[in-house]
Amino acid sequence: MTPTPLDSPDTPEALPAEGWLDVPESAHIQPALFPDRLYWGEHLRPLNHQAWWYRRVFAAPDALPRRARLHFEGVDYFAAVWLNGRLVGQHEGGFAPFTLDVTEAIRPGDNALLVRVTSPWDPPNPRGSYPIDHVLRGLVKGLYEHAEGVIPPDVNPIGIWRPVWLLLDDGFSLDAARVRTAPDGTVSVRLTAANAGDETWEGALLLDIQADNHDGPGVQGRYALALPPGVHTLDYTLHIPEAHLWWPWDHGQPNLYRLRASLNSAEGEQSERVETFGVRTVRLERSPRCFTYFINERPVFLRGTSYMPGLYLSQFDRDALARDVALARDANLNLLRVHVHVSPPELYDLCDRAGMLVWQDFELNWTHDPSPEFEARARALQRRMIEMLDNHPSVMTWACHNEPTMVFTRRKNLERHPDPALYADALQQDPTRSVFICSGQMEKDWRRAGDLHSYYGAIWSARYTDVYRHHPRLPTEFGFEAPAAVETLRQxxxxxxRLRHLEGQIETLWEYQAELTRYHIEHFRRLRAETCAGYVHFSLNDLAPQVGCGVLDVARRPKGGYAALRQASQPVLPALEHDGRRPVALWVFNDTPRAYLKARLSWRIYDAADRLLLEDERTLDVAANAALRVAEADWPVAPRDSARVELALHAADGAPLAENCYRRPFQPLPRPKGYPWKFDGYLGCKVFDHPAAPSLADHNIAPLFRLVPLAAREAIAEWALRQRMPLWLLSAVSR
Structure with missing residues (x-):
């Protein structure tokens, strides 16, 4: 591998003969060159000011078959490919595999492969403010710097990060298979078949569907086929007898089937394609008042978190991804929101097998280039994403753009390019799943979006109990940034x-993260009874060893929020409703398909000296799949004396179902000092009360606004971030 300036000629003739670097296969350049300095520093940003050339000499057989192709599983981000000095193709998109026909360029014996890779920085946006719209993002790529505690400012992954394959065949292939199902076992298979020859191919297509992880029956079909030269779409329908449905883990078994499609002639098998799928339906029922998700026509309440494995996806093999899915499952979650990126394909197979639902974001985040040219590029890549993931039963929703109006005066993406076209494309390409034109800041547009990003007690307001007054249909972000464990930071x-001033505060900050997380989740779970389809917390893990919203740090050490997320997300849970000042009611949440008749809910209240002040219980029938308000909390105990409230739920036979405990619930913790405005630009994260850190409200503002006191500017900014204005007014202000 060798670098050249971005503006140098992009032809092999300009390359140096010596000085090439040996790098590991299937790795981003940053971890390949700087394995111990991945996150910050002047050595990182220049990597993206250059083009990086890869070369490999490989041997082809002396007797070449009719067709030769090169298949790239992942190149981040732009790729141009030469074989034996001939340009054979170009590609955009780090997540999307691509295949190039090299039949005319390959030769027997040694072949010289060259790949030019670039992932350039976006030019500065002179009218923007860091860290939100200081650039108009020009890459269809979610995992490159957007700072604010998520991705550090000098990180822009680049490189050939997945394997490359040489495919040799006689010109006949099954290049894609899309599977759609119905609960009665009907399976619709759409195949893309290619004949690269000059004559019609004649033979048979075999379709074989068998149980993958269970013992149910399968089905087979054999079809005579004449395939003229060219690319063709083939449609077939089969029926699985006594089909085993796919369910999320808290509602049943994640039953899977395996489809094997093959082209066969007198010469034997010509091509094979294998796909794993599940028999299931998914539907989002939308109304101005309420959202409800249905899996196989059964209501399912979402308990989720946002997930990005790490900055450099090449570092995450199947085992690492399986660890994270297990951590989410251990936290009692049934959904991962794959946030602003497409993960490695192994993740989706793991989620299929774990019964873990997936909300899939497209790779657009915040403010992008609003031109028709960018729209065309984004549309092509979104189509590719849906093609790649269409057969996974775990994937239940597409979201086209995350927070396109993070700066509320910038609405061109949402109202012009590319979001309306992306939304229309997704609806047309996949009518079997719900589609969101964007996620966040479009709560009032319930037909196309309607979800909410809720940051009360964090960047929106000083009290997390402020969320009590808000009744969202589907909150898809909420959380609080907290530092990594001391053991992680010291490494x-x-x-x-830059963060050692927090050493004595970390436990306190973790406690605040935990209380905010728990309060939000229990509030949203109560709302199941009237408006809410579920919740998606932000986020499972940090991407760098600093301050972030993850409840696990980058080393997967748990912060305080992880235990709170796990406790509050139990499928069956008793809970206390309160507004931060006084108790309101007792509830039982049951997100499972099982009812509990004659269950017993008991509660105890203790004072600060651990004296029992009140004890009571109630027998009730806990309905399946419901949030039940059990009793008013009109206790003869002053809120200030309620130091600890304990709840316990038991089945009719006395078996424990769940417990919950509140410590000083009517004395909510204050938001930590300095948050969310004190910011370290080098790390790209919040630093709380660091005395030397500047405020984000001081960055890139007009001189006139500096006449407004800093505290007032920060308060105005928090109000603006909430975007509580009508859509017509936001749009008018933007124009």
């Missing part, structure tokens, strides 16, 4: 030097 001196 990274650059971070530790």
């Amino acid at each position: 990274h001196p650059e971070a530790w030097e």
Whole structure:
């Protein structure tokens, strides 16, 4: 591998003969060159000011078959490919595999392969403010710097990060298979078949569907086929007897089937394609008042978190991804929101097998280039994403753009390019799943979006109990940034030097993260009874060893929020409703398909000296799949004396079902000092009360606004971030 300037000629003739670097296969350049300095520093940003050339000499057989292709599983981000000095193709998109026909360029014996890879920085946006719209993002790529505690400012992954394959065949292939199902076992298979020859191919297509992870029956079909030269779409319908449905883990078994399609002639098998799928339906029922998700026509309440494995996806093999899915499952979650990126394909197979639902974001985040040219590029890549993931039963929703109006005066993406076209494309390409034109800031547009990003107690307001007054249909982000564990920070001196002032505060900050997380979740679970389809917390893990919204740090050490997320997300849970000042009611949540008749809910209240002040219980029938308000909390105990409230739920036979405990519930914790405005631009994260850190409200503002006191500017900014204005007014202000 060797670098050249971005503006140098992009032809092999300009390359140096010597000085090439040996790098690991299937790795981003940053971890390949700087395995111990991945996150910050002046050595990172220049990598993306250059083009990187890869070369490989490979041997082809002396007797070449009719067709040769090169298949790239992943190149981040732009790729141009030469074989034996001939340009054979170009590609855009780090997540999308691509295949190039190299039949005319390949030769027997040694072949020289060259790949030019670039992932350039976006030019500065002179009218923007860091870290939100300081650039108009020009890459269809979610995992490159957007700072604010998520991705550090000098990170822009680049490189050939997945394997490359040489495919040799006689010109006949099954290049794609799309599977659609119905609960009665009907399976519709759409195949893309290619004949690269000059004559019609004649033979048979075999379709074989068998149970993958269970013992149910399968089905087979054999079809005579004449395939003229060219690319063709073939449609077939089969029926699985006594089909086993796919369910999320808290509602049943994630039953899977395996489809094997093959082309066969007198010469034998010509091509094979294998796909794993599940028999299931998914539907989102939308109304101005309420959202409800249905899996196989059964209501399913979402308990989820946002997920990005890490900055450099090449570092995450199947085992690493399986660890994270297990951590989400251990936290009692039934959904991962794959946030602003497409993950490695292994993740989706793991989620299929774990019964873990997936909300899939497209790779657009915040403010992008609003031109028709960018729209065309984005549309092509979104189509590719849906093609790649269409057969996964775990994937239940597409979202086209995350927070396109994060700056509320910038609405061109949402109202012009590319979001309306992306939304229309997704609806047309996949009518079997719900589609959101965007996620966040479009709560009032319930037909096309309607979800909410809720940051009360964090960047929106000083009290997390402020969310009590809000009744969203589907909150898809909420959370609070907290530092990594001390053990993690000390392993990274650059971070530790800038965050060591937090050493004595970390437990307190973790406690605040935990209380905010728990309060939001229990509020949203109560709303199942009237408006709410579920919740998606932000986020499972940090991407760098610093301050972030993850309840796990980058080393997967749990912060305080992880235990709170796990406790509050139990499928069956008793809960206390309160507004932060006084108790309101007792509830039982049951997100399972099982009812509990004659269950017993008991509660105890203790004072600060651990004296029992009140004890009571009630027998009730806990309905399946419901949130039940059990009793008013009109206790003869002053809120200030309620130091601890304990709840316990038991089945009719006395078996424990769930417990819950509140410590000083009517004395909510204050938002930590300095948050959310004190910011370290080098790390790209919040630093709380660091005395030398500037405020984000001081960055890139007009001189006239500096006449407004800083505290007032910060308060105005928090109000603006809530975007509580009508859509017509937001649009008018933007124009």
